[in-house]
Each structure stands twice: as structure tokens, then as C-alpha cells.
Amino acid sequence: MAETKADGRRARGERSREAILSQAVSMASVEGLSGLTLGRLAEAAGVSKSGFFAHWRDKEQLQLDAIAWASRLWVDRIIRPSLAGPPGARRLMALHEARLRFYAEGVLPGGCFFYVAQVEFDDKPGPVRDAVATAMSDWLGFLRRTVEEAVALGELDAGTDAGQLAYEINALGEAVVSHSRMLDAESAYRFGRTAVLHRLRALLTDPTLLPEA
Amino acid sequence: MAETKADGRRARGERSREAILSQAVSMASVEGLSGLTLGRLAEAAGVSKSGFFAHWRDKEQLQLDAIAWASRLWVDRIIRPSLAGPPGARRLMALHEARLRFYAEGVLPGGCFFYVAQVEFDDKPGPVRDAVATAMSDWLGFLRRTVEEAVALGELDAGTDAGQLAYEINALGEAVVSHSRMLDAESAYRFGRTAVLHRLRALLTDPTLLPEA
DNA sequence: AAAGTAAAAGAACGACCGGTCGGTCATATA
DNA sequence: TATATGACCGACCGGTCGTTCTTTTACTTT
Numbered sequence: 001m002a003e004t005k006a007d008g009r010r011a012r013g014e015r016s017r018e019a020i021l022s023q024a025v026s027m028a029s030v031e032g033l034s035g036l037t038l039g040r041l042a043e044a045a046g047v048s049k050s051g052f053f054a055h056w057r058d059k060e061q062l063q064l065d066a067i068a069w070a071s072r073l074w075v076d077r078i079i080r081p082s083l084a085g086p087p088g089a090r091r092l093m094a095l096h097e098a099r100l101r102f103y104a105e106g107v108l109p110g111g112c113f114f115y116v117a118q119v120e121f122d123d124k125p126g127p128v129r130d131a132v133a134t135a136m137s138d139w140l141g142f143l144r145r146t147v148e149e150a151v152a153l154g155e156l157d158a159g160t161d162a163g164q165l166a167y168e169i170n171a172l173g174e175a176v177v178s179h180s181r182m183l184d185a186e187s188a189y190r191f192g193r194t195a196v197l198h199r200l201r202a203l204l205t206d207p208t209l210l211p212e213a
Numbered sequence: 214m215a216e217t218k219a220d221g222r223r224a225r226g227e228r229s230r231e232a233i234l235s236q237a238v239s240m241a242s243v244e245g246l247s248g249l250t251l252g253r254l255a256e257a258a259g260v261s262k263s264g265f266f267a268h269w270r271d272k273e274q275l276q277l278d279a280i281a282w283a284s285r286l287w288v289d290r291i292i293r294p295s296l297a298g299p300p301g302a303r304r305l306m307a308l309h310e311a312r313l314r315f316y317a318e319g320v321l322p323g324g325c326f327f328y329v330a331q332v333e334f335d336d337k338p339g340p341v342r343d344a345v346a347t348a349m350s351d352w353l354g355f356l357r358r359t360v361e362e363a364v365a366l367g368e369l370d371a372g373t374d375a376g377q378l379a380y381e382i383n384a385l386g387e388a389v390v391s392h393s394r395m396l397d398a399e400s401a402y403r404f405g406r407t408a409v410l411h412r413l414r415a416l417l418t419d420p421t422l423l424p425e426a
Numbered sequence: 427a428a429a430g431t432a433a434a435a436g437a438a439c440g441a442c443c444g445g446t447c448g449g450t451c452a453t454a455t456a
Numbered sequence: 457t458a459t460a461t462g463a464c465c466g467a468c469c470g471g472t473c474g475t476t477c478t479t480t481t482a483c484t485t486t
Contacts (some may be wrong), residue, residue, distance in 0.1 A: 008459095010453080010454075010462075010463085011461070012431065012452095013462065013463055013464090016463075016464090021259050021275075030336045033246075034248065034334070035247065035445065037442080037444085038444065038445085039442075039443075039444090047463090047464070047465090048464065048465050049444090049445090049465095049466095049468075050445090050446085050464070050465060050466075050467090051386055051447085051463065051465065052464095053445075053464095054462070054463050054464060055463085058445075059445090074353075089441090092455075097410065109336070110335075110336050111335070111336075115332065118391045118395055119328065119329055119332045119333075119390075119391060120245070120332075120467040121395075122323075122324070122390070122391045122394035122395050123243045123322070123323055123324075123394065129395075132395065133395045133396065136391075136395055136396065137396055140396070156447080161407075163400065163404070164404050164408065165408060167388070167392065167400075167404035167405075167408065168385060168390065168404070168408050171384050171385050171387070171388030171392075171408070172381065172385070173243070173385070173386075173404075174388055175380070175383065175384030175387055175388070177332075177335070178332060179338065179380065179384075180333045181335035182331055182334075182335050182342075182345065182346045182349055183346065183349065183350055183353070187376065187380075188380075190379035191377050191381070192380075192384075194374075194377060195377065195381050195384070202415070205348075209335045223432075223433090223483080223484085225432095225433070225434095225482095225483095226432070226433055228436090229433075229434085230451060250472080250473065250474085251473080251475085252449050252472075252473075252474090260433095260435090261435050261436075262433070262435095262436095262475095263434075263435065263436070263437090263475090263476085264433070264435065266475075266476080267432075268433090271474075271475075272445045272474065272475090275454075275474090314481065419458090
């Protein structure tokens, strides 16, 4: 009992910090990291604007931490689950489908944090841009290594260009975000899924590894 | 002589209007249509901030006109040139390569106006969002009809899903923008071109229609 | 030549931006 | 128990935003 009263200032601070960060990632997935304003963020997170500065020196520091937080979310929701299944071609498809599910479930109200962030910062040099580029490079690198693994396992055609295939899987998944929101959600998910499934099936040495549709 | 003096108020206004619009599309390709500020826009276009309001009621009207201006630019640079060549599979590849050239030449400093605009407005209902959605739909519709034409000409496999292929060509081209700016330009253009070329070649009834690489 | 009109500039507005400051209060530390 | 610390607040700063109003200027129309 009296559980809610035991409120240790430090633990409470940590909870505030995470609430703000989580809210920041959500809001940034809609408005972007620049469109995010400290006033609205603080209000949405239930703290005062000045309370915010107990946790971050300035807006840029928050942006950097938000990128790290979003990376963790991506690993938790997309990468880690796929590591529970078999490697190779099936893992590639699992990654892609986890991504589509991530979008479809509306985990982030704007669809994809990094999609917005990379468009926003690809022309604005600085630490934030560098952090986004690193996250993007990490993700594409992981995809590429997963392709290489599939080739090494003999599941995909030996002539497969891993970097090329990683680029395509990423591009075909990314476009689902705006296509589903601007035009039609059902066809966006269908096109996004079918594109990668057929691309992978064409490279498969054992056609039973992935479903026909 | 006295050419610069003959300045007809009306003609001068039209020139101002177009200078502002052109500048707005360039700046919006970097900062987005919301990130665009009237002060910097006016300065870059060589007029005063208030002079802007002689041409547009408010910022939203400018955004709508900028979308129309960017659409015309896209038609002039991508669609119209491709109509000069043969229809069918070669036209699809020509469209894709014109797009990549558009990016590589730096026609717009931010790479692609609509790429930025669609990410920015896919979650913000209103007239601007609707205009961006229409432009996006027009482009994808044109791609789809070009695919259908290629199928009707017997150049592409009869079982080709036109909407699906249009989605893929667009997605694979779009991703070049941020990939080239955030990571590596050379590989981005190579991946973007190779992806569509191979995708089309796999559907070709006459393999000599498109180059091997 | 007079009257009318369109293109601009200049100054100023209220709202909101990121950020600072002084202060309060519960808690961790000694 | 004394003290330092971290979380947090309300008030406020200079600056920029989109927008409005007034005025000047130069062309167009009558």
C-alpha cells in the first residue's frame, strides 16, 4: 500500500525522462524532429516546458536521444523478433513483414520515425544528420549481412548482390508509409509485401522456403 | 535600348510571381513546405516580405501554387522527354532514368520536391495534403498506364500486375534521394538503376529491348 | 491629363519559438 | 540531523513567425 506515494525523486525523474522521450519519438514521427516544439512536447508529456531542461541541455540533445530511443524501438520490434526465427531467406521475409506490421499496427502515429527523420535531415549537416545516417547505415548493413548469410546457407542464388538486394528490400518497405497514408492502405501493404516476396522467391534455391503468396 | 526601363507593372508582377514560385519549390525541396518561411523566401527571391502578399492571400495559397509549379517541372523534365521516345518497356526505363538524372543533376537543391512534401503532409489533412496526394496519384497512374501499354504491346509478360510494377518502380526511384544524400551517391544511383532494369528485363518478351546493364 | 489600379515597400501586430532564471521542495547523502 | 542535489515550476527574454495596414510608386485606362 501507499505505493504511489513512494516517489523517489530520482526514479520519478527517470520515468519523466522516458515519458518525454517516448512522446518525442511519437510526435517526431508525425511532425519531424524540427517540427517538434518543446512547448507542445512538454504539455503532451505532462511536464512544464522548463522541467524539460532538467533532462536535456537543448533541443538538439533531445533529438539525439530520440534517435537512440527510436533505434531501440526498431530493434525491439523488427530485428529482435526476427532473430528468434530461422536465418536466411525466411529471416529476410520476416524482417520485411515485421516492418509492415509495425506500420499497420500504428506503433508510431506518423508511421516511421526514421522515414521522416532521413528526409528532414538529408540536407542539414550536423550531429543529428550524422546520427540518422548511422542508424540508416546500421539497418541497411544488417539487411545486407542477412542476405549474405542466406547466400552462404545456399538458400539464395550464389550470384546475389547483397548490397543491391538490401537496398531494394528497404526501398520497397519504406514507400509503404506514404503510399498507405496518402493513397490507399490496403494496396500499399499488398504491393509492399508482394514486391519483396516475389523478389526473394526468384532467388530461392528451394522454392518451398517461402510461401507463393 | 532602355530595355530594362520598359518595365510594365503587370509583366513585372508576373516575373516576380514566377521568381518567387521557382524559389519556393527549390527551398521547399530542402526545408519542406512548412519549413519554408516567407521572410527567407522573399529575401531569396529579391522582394520584400510584404510584397509577397500582392501575389498570394496567405502561405497556404503559395504552397498550393508551388505544388502545381513542381508538377509542371516534373512533367517537363521527366514525363515529356520520355514521350519523345518509343512507348512500352523502353519508355518505362526512360522515365526511371530521367528521374535519376533529375536527382543527379541537382535540378532541385533538395533532390525531390514531392518526396519531401509527401512525407511532410501524409499526416496533416487539408487542401495541401489533398493536392500532394493528387500529384502522387497522377504520377503513379501514369506509370501504371505506361506498364499497361507495354503489356498491350506484347513487350512485357501478359501476367504483369501494372499497379504492382508501378509501385515498385516508384519506390525504387524514390529511395535514391535519401540514400544518395545520407549514405553514398554512387551506390544509390547504381542500386536504383539496376533494380528497375533487372525487374523489367525479367518481364521482357524480347530481351534485346533493354540493355543488360 | 486625370483617374484608376496593380506592385511593391515599411512598419508594426500578436502568437509562438527555443531558452534562461530564480525559486520550491522532496529526497539522497554525510 | 544538516546539507547538497536533482526534478520541476512560473515568469520572462530576445527573436522569428505569418499576417495586416498604410503609403509610395509607376503603369494602365479613360
